Amino acid sequence: MNDFKLENNKIETGFTVPEGYFDLLSDTILNKVSQNKPKVIPLWQRKKTILMAVAATVVIAISIPIISIYNNSTNDLSPEIENYLSYNTNITDADIVELLDDETIENILLFPFRQQKKLNKNYLTTILNK
């Protein structure tokens, strides 16, 4: 091995293949290729898809302001926000009472606690929105 030179003797790889491998290979490849044929989409069909996409975008674009207007029209505040406001505001109970008319005050006194709370809440919202 001491005088080993690659160019002296051509050494082959030593790799072999299964018998008849190349005879079957081209059929296998041609079969696979026909399965993988890229689909040809006619131009008119592509146009139709683009039109549909444009129409969908327009519908969505129009509906965005409608949805937001609808959402803004409600005065309901979530309980969390209302609780936060009632604890973090300078408006005292006396201020609220001053804004209420006699009938409402009577109602507050006559109705149970739950309803009373609801009335208070509504008034608070009205005051804050003024």
Add this chain to the structure above:
Amino acid sequence: LQDEKTFIEELLNPKTQNVAFQKLVQLYQKPLYNHIRNIVIDHDDANDVLQNTFIKVYQYLANFKGESKLFSWIYRIATNESLTFINNKAKKNHISNEEVSQKAINNLEADVYFNGNEIQLKLQKAIAQLPEKQQLVFKMKYFEELKYEEISEILGTSVGALKASYHLATKKIEEFVKRN
């Protein structure tokens, strides 16, 4: 070159496409198999990579601009597919590309599709010691007997750099064989 132009036209024309592609497969399957097998070593892996190569060739034919020869374009796809295969195998097993080649060589003795003698096995082991690029250049020049100009077109490396790479690879292989 005119023949190649006509052949490419046949490959792209839906009417002649199937016959032309069959001709292409017949023409390239053996040299391309050898090229891929030399890189991935295992027969089953080479078979998978070869089939993927031909599918890619078929799919990308429409994009073939004719800037390079059909021969080097196809060989480039085969080389990329083979190297990607080794990369993926290395990533999956958290080892380097060279370690993937080493492992494949270690499995050669038990491989039914390898009938090499002692010196052939030693040569494969010696090649596996080399950096990936040197391995590739050596295999393409020594085993596949491609011209430097052809290798240059396939790998996009200058002939000078290829010659240097091959010379270095030969020296390292001869040293390895003498040592072992």
